[in-house]
Amino acid sequence: MKIAILGTRGIPNYYGGFEQFAEYFSAYCVEKGHDVYVYNSHNHPYQEKTFKGVHILHQHDPEYKMGTFGQFIYDYNCIKDIRKRDFDVILQLGYTSSSVWCFLIPKKPILITNMDGLEWKRSKYSRPVRQFLKFAERLAAVSSDYLVADSLGIKSSLKNRYNKESVYIAYGAHPFNNPDDSILKEYNVEKDNYTMVMARFEPENNIDMVLEGVVLRNDATPILVVGKHETKYGNYLKEKFKDYPHIRFIGGLYNIDHLNNLRYYSKLYFHGHSVGGTNPSLLEAMASSALIAAHNNDFNKGVLKENAYYFSNAQDVANLLATLVKSDNLQIIQNNFEAITHDFNWNKINGDYLRFFEECNAKKNRAVAG
Known part of the structure; x- marks a missing residue:
């Protein structure tokens, strides 16, 4: 054809x-x-x-x-x-x-x-x-x-x-099987001691909600905010959270190996998307063995099912940051990885x-x- x-x-x-x-x-x-x-x-x-x-x-x-x-x-x-x-x-x-x-x-x-x-x-x-x-x-x-x-x-x-x-x-998504923590130095983070959120800078992706929860949690654990932020909404968020140095806007990142390693070694990966279908970055997070906290909606639940934690507001985000331990959730991480292997x-x-x-x-x- x-x-x-x-x-x-x-x-x-x-x-x-x-x-x-x-x-x-x-x-x-x-x-x-x-x-x-x-x-x-x-x-x-x-x-x-x-x-x-x-x-x-x-x-x-x-x-x-x-x-x-x-x-x-x-x-x-x-x-x-x-x-x-x-x-x-x-x-x-x-x-x-x-x-x-x-x-x-x-x-x-x-x-x-x-x-x-x-x-x-x-x-x-x-x-x-x-x-x-x-x-x-x-x-x-x-x-x-x-x-x-x-x-x-x-x-x-x-x-x-x-x-x-x-x-x-x-x-x-491609299952990610080759972690390499040496790339973490480029982003000034240590394994299992930072969180991530990755999305286009649009209101319905709830970056604002996630970052408000980070502020409510009030600790110094870094969060990497991945996405092109040279937009009106991106400028608004950077101005709003400029007094919090642990909130790091690192821009768009298209090196898939770096992204996979950052997701793999993160303590918690936030997925805030609330509109649309099966989101590619969510599948990649599953394939990278990230522990996922997702916005509470049918689109995300249709993919993740019971193998994630869900949030609906900033207080939920703060609570998840305070209570979740990645090593306690290895089974749901494995379930997501197997879903990629078999279905996605x-x-x-x-x-x-x-x-x-x-x-x-x-x-x-x-x-x-x-």
Whole structure:
């Protein structure tokens, strides 16, 4: 098959979950003999024309000077390029700024959309923007040939809202088996004597709640706050907690080996996400044998089940910091690691996606032949 992947800033990953998935899945498809093209922003740090056998198609992306509206132009440029090429399958990752151009996507390729999380629930957006996101979600659901849901909650929502079936395929993670505490020196922490929170700096990821709990706990154990903080909300949090030197904003970190080791040696890993499907960083924390404290919601519980501790407010966070001991929780850590090995490993996830593509393509070929 000739496959296009649309909707990310590009590969290799320098940004987030969809980019990480696109990096792994595109290379996997090439290994299986398929012809794969991934659309990249023109200013992506990686400027080569191929990556692990995957064709890279750089398109102009004015987001850096126009803000969010630039994403719509970037997606338009990608879709305009798609029209020049004879793809069998287009995988659209998300819909926020691409579904408005659905009428431009050629009819011949099979259009499969991963519907991401419930974007219109994100509190960072104004009411008009949230209304638009509902409209964009509907456009994607109606215009796509097939839908992928990365959590059972999203699958149920799509059925209820649009009476449309979707296939459930989660994200994946690589089991982490090679810890090396030497990297801790670079971050000025000691094993089992620091905590972590990692997320995009958005209100619904509850970084603020976690850090308020850290302040309530009132001890000097460092917490590493991982994520790109050069944003309005990031500046707000840095200003709010500037008097607490043990709260360390270390920025975005994309060295997966460093991240895995930091999670592995942490005393407690906080996952504050409250909107969306199966979050990639949560799976990576499970794969890194971290002891996880997660925000109390159905999305997180659907993945972690009883193998985590949950918080709903800053006082809960403070209480967990005061009472949890990692060595007392080795069984739930092992349970999460085994869940990655059996249910969420990348080979399984990539295989599930590719089999689904092959089934969709075979169904189309039968219809054409008939």
